Structures are given as structure tokens and as C-alpha cells.
Amino acid sequence: MGADGGLVDLAQVVEQQAALRRVATLVARGVPPTAVFDAVAAELDRLIGADGAVIDRYEADGTITVVASSGSGLPVGTRGSLLGSPVSAQVWSTGRSVRVNSYAGVDDPLAVQIRELGIRSAVGAPIAVEGRLWGLTVAFTRQEEPMAADAEARIADFTDLVGTAIANAQARADLVASRTRVVIAADQARRHIERDLHDGIQQRLVSLAVAARMVEADLPAGTPELRARLSALTDGLTGALDELREISRGIHPAILSDGGLGPALKSLARRSAVAVQLDVCSDRLPEPVEVAGYYVVAEALANAAKYAHATVVHVDAAVSDGRLHMTVRDNGIGGADPASGTGLTGLTDRVEALGGTITLDSPAGHGTSLQVELPLAVH
Template sequence: MWRGLTARTVVASGLLALVVGSAFAVLLTSVTQLRADDRRALRAQEVLVTANHLERLVVDMETGQRGYLLTGREELLQPWEAAGASFGDEARTLEQLVADNPEQQARAERIAAEGDAYLRDYSVPLVAQARRDRSAVRTLPEVEEGRRRVDVLRAEFDQFLATERRLAEARQDGSEAAANRAVFAAVAGLAGSVLFVVVFAGYLHRVIVAPVRQVAATAGRLAAGDLGSRLPERGVGEVGVLQRSFNAMAGSLEQGRDALAASRARVVAAGDQARRRIERDLHDGTQQRLVSLILALRAAEAAVPPGSPELRKQLSRAVDGLSDALEELRELSRGIHPAILSEGGLRPALRALARRSAVPVDLAVDVPARLPEQVEVGAYYVVSEALANAAKHADASVVEVEARLAAGRLHLSVRDDGTGGADPGRGSGLVGLADRVHALGGTLSVTSPVGSGTTLVVDLPATER
């Protein structure tokens, strides 16, 4: 079953679906990864913004504190107070943003812890002490401690930001790789699909379209009468079955045609034999009896006494009537099967037809030897029927008859200069002639344009069948 076209089409369609589906799967996966990378990139931006803002808060705390310690101006503590109030919330936000990365989350927690320690253990006590005695903190070691703590925080921020930038670069590389995979999948899927469709279309043309065209061409030749046409039985699946069935049908048609031709030939041969038998019976039986009766009546007429003139007249009329009947019978027997054809062949038989024709005949016969009997009989009746039609229907002034033997075939043509318009389907006798010619394996064609005469062309094999 897997050798059939249906199964192969299903398999090919499945392969095409697999190629397209694989390409779309890779494309969909790449698009999903790109969307995830976009979300991570947005979060990375937010992380960087939050980290930078948190670092700025540390800087604001340190500069506001230092400015107050140097000048004693309370307004310089406003950035310090705002930064201290916001630092905790910003630090927790940063921890939440990097919760999916343990390393960055640990750094964010250290930044938050060190920043809280800086405020709680150093900056707030130092500002409180400076408010009580500003001159006492200008030379305290705590000032240097503040610088050290800020440097530690800044180092943590530098590491955090550097790590986040590396992660962003890695994400960017992953996004570019995913984009390249998506482009490759789309191009490869499209190219593979087009290539597969082209290959499959070529395969379908080779195994379906071309054989079907061949079937159509062979069917046309079969319809034109070439029943020997056959198809090569190399088709795949159902096409092979079609080819074998077509050849079987053509073989059956050819056998039927041969059987029909043989049957028609037997019918024609039987008819000719019956004609010869009837002609022989008429010639040897009825005609001879009529001749004997005529002679007997002539003798009786001669023996009538001179005193019986009336009886002599009656016998004379009877003799004349029998003579007319004998002549009509002879003419009838010539139409049934002319003895001259059997005795002398086609050339003298055609000459006899030309002499008896009601229309002048220009006869040209080039048949140097006797032909098979059925061929001579067929040719004789073709010419006889054509001459009868020319006399009855064509209103012709002359008829040209040509018969010649060439390459084992007898070629006959009968042309008249009459009115034309002959139609073989209107019972002109041409249908019977066509049947006889075809039964002998020959061909017959009629050309009869209105007003231009009629031409009858016959081609017969001059061999025994």
C-alpha cells in the first residue's frame, strides 16, 4: 500500500509539514527568548538606574554631611536627610530587582547593610555630635572613618554595576544569537519549503502529469483508429494501474476490431460466393432452358402451315418475349457477378463496365497481373457503383477511372465533372462500398464539393487476407 500515490502524497505532505513546523518551532522559540531577553534588558536598565540612584544617595549623604561639618550650615543637611530617608526603600527595591541572581542579590544586601550601618553607626551620631559641638568633630578620627565607609560602599557599587553590565552584555549577545537563530530558521524554513515544493511538484509532474498527458495522447490516437497504440507500463501506483487498464482496453478494442473485420470479410466472401453461385445457376440453368425454349418455338414457328398466319404471329411474339426475357436475365446475371471478372480479371471487367456506362468513361488500368479474387470483386463493385451514381445523380459529362498496382496495393480513383454534393450517409450505395472496402483492410474517401464534381479514392491491399 505504501507504493501508491496516495500514500506517497501523504508522506510528502507530512515531511513538508515537518519542515515547516520545525522552522516555526525554532522561530517561535527564538521569538520567546527575544521577548524574555527584552524583559531582562528592561529590568537590567531599571537595576542600573536604581543602583546609580542609590549610589547618588550615598554621595548626597556624604557631601551633605561633610558640608555641614565644614560650614555648620543647617540647609546643607537637607540632601543628607532626604538621602537617608530614601536609602532604605531604594535598597529594598534594588534587592527585589536582582532577586533572580543570587550573586547580585548578595551584593545588593551588602550595599543595603553597609549603607544602613553607615547612617546608623556613623553619619547620624556624627551629625548629632556636630550639632552639640561642631568644633569638636573637625579633627575627629570619625571623619576618616566616614571616608573609608563611603569608599567601601562605592567599591561595592562599582562591582555591582560592573557585574550588571557584564550580564547585560551577555543578555545582548544571547538576544543577538536568538535573533540570528530566528532569521536562520525563517530563511531555512522558507528555502526548505520552496525546495521541497519544487522537488515534489517535479515528482508529481513526472509520475502523474506526464503519464496522464501520455494517456491523453494515446487515447487520441486510439480514437483516430490506431488501435495498436500502447502505453509503457512504468507508472507508479494508481498511474500504473491506469496504464495497464488502458492497455487492456486497447487490446480488447483491437481484438474486437480484428474480429469484426474478420466477420465482415467472411460476410463479404459469403455474399460473393452466393453471387457466383446464383450467376452460375442462372447461366447454366435458367438461361440454357430459355435458349432451348426459344429454339423450340422457332422450330414450331417454321413448321406452321401456310394457312395459319395467326398461329405463326403468336409463336413469333412468344419467341420475341422469351428473347427479351433472356437478355434481361443475362444483364441481371452480369450485375450479380460478371463472368468476365472471374474469367479475364479486373482489366477486361472494367472495360466492359466502361462500355456499358451511360456516361462516357476515360479508363486507365495499370494492373499487369491477376489479383486475389476478393480484391478484384471489391474493385469491380466500387467502379460499378461509382459509374451508376455518376449516371443517376451527378449529371456528369465524363468520368475518369484509374486503377494501378503499386507496392503491393491497388489504388483506385473515380472522378466525374458533375454537380458534386454527394453524401455517403444519404443511401447512395457508398456505405455498402465502405463496408466492403474496410472488410478487405482498405480505405475509402469521398470528396464532393458542391458544383465541383465527385472524387472517389480507394486503396486496397493486393494480397490475400
């Protein structure tokens, strides 16, 4: 091989390694698989001289779906049978990279569509996720000459990264689902405890306090000492009842279960040590979302009173695009730090466990703003 040929080969290797690094960086950053799909399709389109590239996913009903496309003319979402894609069919049956030199003579709507796009031949490589065949990467050419002899190997390098991206995304989804189940189970337990307290101990204390008042009212004249002792006992029962109600409300406010987020936040605002201006939606939302939203505002109000020295807190909550959008902002001193033990870390865990996001902006001297988004589709 001449010097020029060696330089060309070296340049191709360098170019391929750079393309792989670009895709690997996306995978390492944990971007959604669709972004990785698009990047791989674009890199292959450019790298191996293909006229187009797609990533197909195998479906349970024996069809394939295009999940990424670059230059092929096949739009994302295109679906067809394995019969219409000889590359997909052979990869499915063999689990190995394959090459198809012609789509001629295949009588299937997908194959007809491919031929109408001028595609003559293709090379495909399997995508495996956790040992299971998930789909394949396919590079097309519209030229009469087939693609380079090493096209299968080059595609295979990228499909490994695609498989890793899908596996990582699935692992993250499983983690979020697991954390969501834990949060929901804990909230349900808190609600049951609150109901037990309300229906049991609280009602018993109410009955005892009423009975004590009745006994006090029936005391004969001339027993001031006994009346005073009984009055103190009654006051003690009433005080214990108030404390129990406060504890019960902290465990899980009954108004949240009965009326939803709007009434619960109004009740919270009335008890707040800081003035609260509310602009909140009144629609009922999934219970985990209502509970998370309530505790976000409760913690923010507590912090505003205890740490921020604020005089007013604005609370906005609205639903759009399938998400609850909440903003809690005060006019305090700012400088809030999630690592300082103010409860913000716990709120972050709760919100993220439901697939939401929470953002804190608290510049010193300029108040604190807490922005939360929670998806309404909680499983």
C-alpha cells in the first residue's frame, strides 16, 4: 500500500474515533436515548459514505419501528413488517451483522417505500440491551456500488454505544419507578396514621373533654378548689387535643385528602407566620403530586419564617402540558443552601422520585425562589 493509502486509512481511523467519542460523550452525559439515536444515525451517514442511516426497534408484534433517521427519507415512527426489510429480518433471525445488496423483488409496502426512496443496498448491525436483541442500526446507499467492506464493523462499534444508552435509560427509569413506589407507600402510611389518630385518639380526647366540662358544670356551689382542679384537667385535655391535631396535620393534613392541593395550601397559608399570597389551581391532581406540592410549600414557608426573615411569600401553582408548575418566592435575605439542613434536600429527593425537577435560586440579599415541576402521570 502506498503512503497516500496509509494516510487515508489513518484519517479514517481518526475520524471514526472522533465520531465514537462524540457519541460516547452523549451516552456518558445520560442524554435521552432518542438524542443518541439521532447522533449515531448522523455520524454513520457521514462516516461510512452512506446516503442515509436509521435505527429500528423490534416490536412485540413482529414489526419494526424507525426511531431515528438521517438522510434516509424514512421518517421517525415509520412502521412495517420484517418482510419489508430484509436487513431487519436477517438480523432478527441470525443476531449478527448482515448486508443486503438489493431490495428488488420484495413485495411489501415497506420495501416498496424503500425502493421509491432510491435505496439500493444496506448494511445492518444488531443492537443488544442486557443480552436481548432490541433493534438494529442500518446504513443505506443509493449508489450501485456497495458500501465499504468494513461497513459492518464500523456500524457495530456504534450499536454497542446505542445499547449502552438504552440500558442506562432503562436503569434510570427503573430507579425512578422504584423511588416513586417508596414515596407513595410512605405517603399512604402517613395518611393511614393520620386517619387512625383522627378517628381514634382525637375523638376519645374530645369525648373526655366534653364529659369533664359537663362534670364541672354539675359541681355544687362551695367547691371552688375541686372546680379549679377539674377546670385545669379539662384545659389540659383541650391542650393535648390541640397538640395532637397539630401533629396529625404534620403527618398528613386531612384537608389535603378531602379537598385537594388548593384548599390545603389555603389552610397552610392561614397558619403561616409570614403573609402568603396564593395563586393556585383548584383541580384535583394525582395524590402523590398533591402531597409533594403541599410539602414543598410547607417547607418553603417554614424556611421563609425561620431563616429568610421574609415578610411575604408568593405561591403560584398551575397545570400545563401534563405537569404541575409551582413557584414559591419570598422577599427575604436569600442565601439559602440546600446542604445546610433546611429540608431542601429531602424535598429534592421527593420531587425527583416522582420524576420532577426542583430549582433553587437564592442570591444573598435578594430573596429565595423555588421552582418545581411535577409530571401528573405518576405510576
